[in-house]
Amino acid sequence: MQYPLYATVKAGREYSKLWPAKPELNSIFIENKVILFTTLSSKLLPLMALLVALLQFWYLGNEHLGQIVASMLLVASVPLQGWYWLGVRAATPLPPSVASWYQQVRQKMQQQGIELKPLSQPWRYKDLAALLQKAYQQLDKSFVVQWL
Structure with a gap:
């Protein structure tokens, strides 16, 4: 237990x-x-x-x-x-401002051809960490920096 x-x-x-x-x-x-x-x-x-x-x-x-x-x-x-x-x-669930930013980053990654598993809402900080980790691994640094 x-x-x-x-x-x-x-x-x-x-x-x-x-x-x-x-x-x-x-x-x-x-x-x-x-x-x-x-x-x-x-x-x-x-x-x-x-x-x-x-x-x-x-x-x-x-x-x-x-x-x-x-x-x-x-x-x-x-x-x-x-x-x-x-x-x-x-x-902890993402606050609305971070959740909208998370969704934008996710959509841009999908447009780049990166496959992401579907997640149900509410998104959590752990989901954000996994997305950022994948973005840093699979995208060039200039693409990642423009989101910030």
């Missing part, structure tokens, strides 16, 4: 791998920043939490073990919070 929290974090990790990390998307979507922060924090913060906990234990001793463990768990959970946010974002 999958728990909703676990499923959301897992969806966030998948979404972070699907989203195209292109600099021209930085000004439009926050995903690039969140993915970068989450990736870096997943590599650095667990080690940093352990080092800080050891340092606190050394200076404060056994009396503050509860607070030391709590602060270590809080710092080590920051990447999970980022993946959770990304999982919620992946399942």
Whole structure:
């Protein structure tokens, strides 16, 4: 049985791998920043939490073990919070302005002869990520940049 929290974090990790990390998307979507922060924090913060906990234990001793463990768990959970946010974002329906832009991009790609699977509305950010990923893979950069 999958728990909703676990499923959301897992969806966030998948979404972070699907989203195209292109600099021209930085000004439009926050995903690039969140993915970068989450990736870096997943590599650095667990080690940093352990080092800080050891340092606190050394200076404060056994009396503050509860607070030391709590602060270590809080710092080590920051990447999970980022993946959770990304999982919620992946399942969020596109706002009307982004949905119309999504539809225009989709139509232009179909006019270029790229086959896309039919999707039912409402479109979600995960659908947008898949479309952008396919556009970056199969179209030249000038064609992609003109949409932005």
